[in-house]
Amino acid sequence: MKEKNLELERLVFFSDAVVAIAITILVFNLKLIGDEGKHITFTDLWQTWPKVLAFFLSFFIIALFWKLHHQFFFYIRTIDEMLLWNNICWLLFLVLLPFSTTLIATHFTDSAAMVAYCANVLLINVFQNNIWDYAAKRPELLTPGIDERLTKFYRRVCNVAMINSVISLAIAFFFPVVGFIILVVRLPALMFSERLFKAMK
Amino acid sequence: MKEKNLELERLVFFSDAVVAIAITILVFNLKLIGDEGKHITFTDLWQTWPKVLAFFLSFFIIALFWKLHHQFFFYIRTIDEMLLWNNICWLLFLVLLPFSTTLIATHFTDSAAMVAYCANVLLINVFQNNIWDYAAKRPELLTPGIDERLTKFYRRVCNVAMINSVISLAIAFFFPVVGFIILVVRLPALMFSERLFKAMK
C-alpha cells in the first residue's frame, strides 16, 4: 500500500504543478490595447477591465477547482487507471482554460467566445465530478472510515457546480454577459456551501 | 542507499516539473486566425480544428510518456550518470514537442511539419526506451524481486511505440495526415496493451 501512495503522491504533485502553471499563465491575457511606442494613461489601464475581469474569474475558478481537487485527494488513498485518466482529462480541460480566457478577454460580448468559455468550465466540472463519483463508489480507493455525509456533500457540490455551468452555457448563446455573471455567482456559492456543511456537522 | 534515493527523488521531481510545463504550454498553440479587433463567430472557432487536434494529440502523447516514465521509475531505485543523461535527453526532446506541435498546428498538411513532429516523437521514444533498456539490464538499479515478465512487457511497450513512430515518420514524408492518424492510433493501443498485461498476470 505504501507503494500505491507513492504513485498517488506523484499524480497529485503533477496535477498541482500543471494547475500552478495554468493559473499563472492567465496573466498573459492582460495586455494593453495600443502599441509600445506611445505613452499610456489611466484611461488605457481602465479600458483593460474586460481582460482584468476575465483574469479574476478564471483565477478564482481554477483556485476553487484546485481546492476541491485537493479535498477529494485528501480522502482518496489509492488510484487505479480509470481514476488516472479521469484526472488527466480534468487537467486537459483545465489547461485549456487560459485559452478560453483569452477568447472572452478579447471578445467579451461575443457569444461564440462566452459559449466556448462556459463549455470549457463545464468540461472541467464533468471530469471533476467523474473523479469523485468513481472514487466514492469504491471503498477500496478511499481512506477507511470516511463520513458518508461528506461523500454525499462533495457529490452535491459537484452537481451544483455542473448545473451552474450548464445554465451559464445555455444563456451564453443569447446573452454572453449574463452567462458570465452566472459563472461569477458560483464562486461565493461554492465557498458558502462549504460553511453550510461545517455548520451541519 | 537512502542518499541515492534522495538524488533519484529530485531527478523524478525535476522531470515531473519539466513535463508539467511542457504539457501546459501546448495551449499556446491555440490561437484564433484573424485579428483582435473584429467579432468572432462559431465559424472562427470551428476553423481552429487542426490546432485543437494537434493540441489534443500532443497532450495525450505527453501524458502517456509521463505515465510510462513513472512506471519505470517506480521500479528504478538508484540512478547512475548514464541513466541521468538519458533522462535529460528524454526531457530535451519532450520540451521540443510544443514547438513541433506549433509546426503541425499551423501547417497541418505540410509534410515538412509532420515529419518534424513524427521525428520528435520518435526521439522521445528512443530515449525512453534507452532508460528502461539500460536499467532493466542492471539489477543493482532496480527494486529487488521485480517480476521478469514486467521487465519484458515494458520493453515491448517501448518497442511497439517506437515502431509506431517510425512508420508514421516514413509515411509523413508522403501523406502527412496519414502519419498523424497513425500516431493517434498509438494512444488507445498503448492504453489497451496495459490491460492485456494485467489480464495475462
Added chain:
Amino acid sequence: MKEKNLELERLVFFSDAVVAIAITILVFNLKLIGDEGKHITFTDLWQTWPKVLAFFLSFFIIALFWKLHHQFFFYIRTIDEMLLWNNICWLLFLVLLPFSTTLIATHFTDSAAMVAYCANVLLINVFQNNIWDYAAKRPELLTPGIDERLTKFYRRVCNVAMINSVISLAIAFFFPVVGFIILVVRLPALMFSERLFKAMK
C-alpha cells in the same frame, strides 16, 4: 494533526510553484527594441536598461515576498479556510506582478504605469500582512512555544513594507521614477531589518 500538515504542505508547495513561475516569466519582459532582421549592437542592448531595471526590481521583490512567506509558514502548523483564501489572494496579486512589470518596463516614465505597479506591490503586501496578522492572533494555528518577539517582529516587517508601498504609490502619481526608487530602497531595508532582529536576539 498529521493530516492537517499534509494539507498545509500542499498549499505551501502550490504557492511555491506559482511563485517560481511568476518569478521566471518576468524574463519575457526583456525584449529588444527593433526587428529581428537587422544586426544588433551594444547600443541596442544598452537601451534595454529600463526593462532590465524593472526585471531586477521585480525579481528581488518577489524573492523577498517568497522568503517572508516561507518564514511565516515555518511557524504556521495548520491552515483554516480564511488563511487559505488570504494566501490565494496573495498569489493572485503576485501572479499579476509580471504584467505590472511589463507596464513599467515599456513605459518607465509614465505615471499610470508606475501607479499600477506600486498598487500591485501594495496589494501583495496587504494580503501577506493579513496572513501573518490572522495567524499570529490564533495560537492554535502556530507551532507551540513561538517567541512573541518574533511574532511582533514579522508584523513590523509587514508594516514597514506596506508603508513603503503606500509612499511609493502616492509619489508615483506625480514622479514615477521617484516612486520606483523608493521601492528599490525597500530591498536592502528589508534584508537589513532581519539582521537587526538577529542582533537583538
Added chain:
Amino acid sequence: MKEKNLELERLVFFSDAVVAIAITILVFNLKLIGDEGKHITFTDLWQTWPKVLAFFLSFFIIALFWKLHHQFFFYIRTIDEMLLWNNICWLLFLVLLPFSTTLIATHFTDSAAMVAYCANVLLINVFQNNIWDYAAKRPELLTPGIDERLTKFYRRVCNVAMINSVISLAIAFFFPVVGFIILVVRLPALMFSERLFKAMK
C-alpha cells in the same frame, strides 16, 4: 536541525522549479522565419539551425548547472542567509539565460549578442562558485565527514567552468562564433572531469 532541513528542502524545491521553467521556456526561441500563411518546406526547417543550436547549448548548460547545484546541495545540510541570497542571485541569472538565448538565436553572428550570452553564463558560474566556496569553508553547513578531495574537486570544476566562460566572453567580442564553440566545448569537458574524479577515487 530538522527544522533547518525543512527550510533547505524548500529552497532546493523552489530552485528546482525555477530551473525547470527556465529550461522549458527555452523552446520559445524556436520559431520559423516567415509567416503562418504559406506552406513550409524542409528548407524552412533547415534554416532554423542557429536557433536549434542555441537551444541545444542552453539546454545542456542549464542541465549541467542543475546537476552541479544538486551535487552541492547533496552535501549542504543547512543554509544561512548568505547562502540563500547567493542561491537567489544564481537563479536570477539562470532565469535570464532564455533571454540571452533569444539574442544569439536571432543574431548568431553579432558580437553584442554573443557577448551578452557569454557574460550571462559567466555570472551564473560566479554565483554557483560562490555557493560552494561559501559552504565549503564552513563545516557547520556541510554534512559531517565529507571527503576533502571532493570539496576541492567541486571547487576546481567551478574554476574550470569560470575560466571557460571568461575565455569565451573575451573571444566573443571579436569572433562571436568562436566564443560559442568554446562554450560548447565545456559540456563534454565538465562531463568528462566527473569521470576523472571517480577514476581517481
